[in-house]
Amino acid sequence: MPPLRQRREPGTRPGLGRAGASSVSFAVKRRRLAKWVVVLALACMAGTSGAQPNPPKVSLEYAVKATYLYKLAPFVNWPPDTFEAADAPFRICVVGDDPFKEFLGKAVAGQRLGTHPFEVRRMETIGPGAGCQIVFISRLRAQSLGAALASVNGEPVLTVTDSTIDPDSGSIVQFVIDNGRVRFDINTSAAARNHLTINSKLLNLALAVRDEH
Numbered sequence: 001m002p003p004l005r006q007r008r009e010p011g012t013r014p015g016l017g018r019a020g021a022s023s024v025s026f027a028v029k030r031r032r033l034a035k036w037v038v039v040l041a042l043a044c045m046a047g048t049s050g051a052q053p054n055p056p057k058v059s060l061e062y063a064v065k066a067t068y069l070y071k072l073a074p075f076v077n078w079p080p081d082t083f084e085a086a087d088a089p090f091r092i093c094v095v096g097d098d099p100f101k102e103f104l105g106k107a108v109a110g111q112r113l114g115t116h117p118f119e120v121r122r123m124e125t126i127g128p129g130a131g132c133q134i135v136f137i138s139r140l141r142a143q144s145l146g147a148a149l150a151s152v153n154g155e156p157v158l159t160v161t162d163s164t165i166d167p168d169s170g171s172i173v174q175f176v177i178d179n180g181r182v183r184f185d186i187n188t189s190a191a192a193r194n195h196l197t198i199n200s201k202l203l204n205l206a207l208a209v210r211d212e213h
Contacts, residue, residue, distance in 0.1 A: 075199040
């Protein structure tokens with residue numbers, strides 16, 4: 001009589017039980033995160049010059065910032081109730097003036113955070129419950145910066161302010177131009193107020209990390 005063959009659980013590889021499958025899944029996630037770290041590090045080095053022959057400085061700057069915006073997402077620990085559904089979009093909201101032009105839309109086209117496709121929204125003002133996961137603020141005309149940030153205080157929203165904004169604005173991420181390169185500062189206290197935790201790999205890439213406590 002031939003030996004009985006062990007039934008394989010769905011989603012596992014031959015020779016791996018559920019624990020083994022979990023280990024494989026964790027390893028895949030870790031490799032993906034490492035890949036994003038490399039991409040972000042390259043963006044740090046990509047300064048505002050040299051990426052193409054005599055590029056318009058402002059255009060290249062915002063092309064780099066657009067890439068940063070959506071690649072910040074995997075380095076944030078989002079609360080379980082962040083999304084209404086498993087396939088709900090991950091929304092990047094640009095409040096006020098939009099300095100990205102076509103760069104941000106092209107950067108996120110076809111990209112996802114897990115099962116959540118990236119979506120770009122543009123709005124003049126922002127209020128509570130806007131449904132944004134990342135809010136980028138450059139220049140506001142119809143709302144004050146303080147009011148915009150206060151409106152999402154306590155919500156799982158990653159606030160990002162442009163390098164033209166006061167570095168003490170209170171946002172979580174602040175873009176900075178350092179020696180002609182796009183960099184960023186991170187305020188971990190502001191992140192905690194919005195129930196977000198920033199991955200240590202991203203903190204290591206920051207130009208400065210602020211903690212108000």
